[in-house]
Amino acid sequence: MKEGTNVKFVDLAAPTAQIRKAYLAEVDKLLLRGNFVLTREVEDFEKAWARVVGTRYAVGVSNGSDALYLGLRALGVGDGDEVITQGNAYNASVTAIMRAGAVPRFADIKRDTWQMDVHAAEKLITKKTKAIMPVHLFGQPNDMAALMALAKRHKLRVIEDCAQSHLGAFKGKMTGAWGDIGAFSFYPTKNLGAFGDAGAVTTNDLALYRTLKILRNLGQDGKDNHVEYAFNMRLDAMQAIALRLKLKFLHGATKKRSRAGARYDRMIREARIPVAPAARDPRADHVYHLYPVYSPEKSRDRIRSELLEQGIPTGVYYPLPVYRQPFFRGRHDPCPITDEIVSGIFALPMYADITVQDQRRIVAALENIFLCGKLSLPQIVI
Ligand SMILES: Cc1ncc(COP(=O)(O)O)c(C=O)c1O
Structure with a gap:
């Protein structure tokens, strides 16, 4: 190294120190209570996150990849459908589409903003197209007004990949509140990061909300009534505690x-x-x-x-x-x-x-x- 000390690429130490004591105290309460899965801490965070994003509902899930998959499943995306995303989408955006059984189509990006080219997306629409998945990459929101208008014209659903855009907004409305579904990651390095893997799905639609709650919990509608082919993709209570505390900052x-x-x-x-x-x-x-x-x-x-x-x-x-x-x-x-x-x-x-x-x-x-x-x-x- 030629000059002074290293610059950090990211800093997780400072935001962790801000909540460390409060986090340990809350986790201790949880341990003493001895109740660990889908607890009130998860519900508290879900309510707080929905308020922040400006949607009626938020559902806490295991990570951002699963948030995208669950969002697609809730929208009814499945075998034979096509979902349009952007060329520079992250791996997890695309594998979520493939996991749901659908085929990813790639719209090129705009040379200036590096976000989805809405005209390129329109050219990819076929009879099989079910949804559009803009990815608000790097934290810069896509042109959601143009994308929502396109989706409306062609009767398509919209699922936003908001893994990098917490509090990002387009025309004053937050990412995650524009589409039918918003999918968030709270991976530790994200703008809101947990102490491990975590995610959330946001929506304004009561039917989608109910389906999401069933899908994230092994497809159960009430205990042991498995109405959907689905898996364990729940948000962990200890991550919900960290997220709730970090939300203040x-x-x-x-x-x-x-x-x-x-x-x-x-x-x-x-x-x-x-x-x-x-x-x-x-x-x-x-x-x-x-x-x-x-x-x-x-x-x-x-x-x-x-x-x-x-x-x-x-x-x-x-x-x-x-x-x-x-x-x-x-x-x-x-x-x-x-x-x-x-x-x-x-x-x-x-x-x-x-x-x-x-x-x-x-x-x-x-x-x-x-x-x-x-x-x-x-x-x-x-
Ligand atoms: C754009 C984008 N989509 C999806 C994901 C997946 O989130 P997770 O790592 O929480 O599964 C990430 C984060 O890694 C991401 O940056």
């Missing part, structure tokens, strides 16, 4: 992320270096789960190793589009823009408490890489 932490994101945007623009973040949709409240930037192909790995040399870790979300992963053997729709963007993105450190000093140091390090001639690249325009 989510709004404040999100504001800090947004400020840090805007600061990076400005610093990178002023530095005039050939890396750039996605364009920001002015109608969307971006919650900066990650801070990815794009650099033309073949330079990413060199930039990342130069930064690491200077104690600055980066990440790649995700190195390959999911349809190019070895497991995916199906036919896929061509997504040339996804292919191009995915090959050149890497994420800079981002978390609520990242300091201005660290951000300055990161952007200065980037500037140095280019100014010192270690890399000279054509100016890119996004």
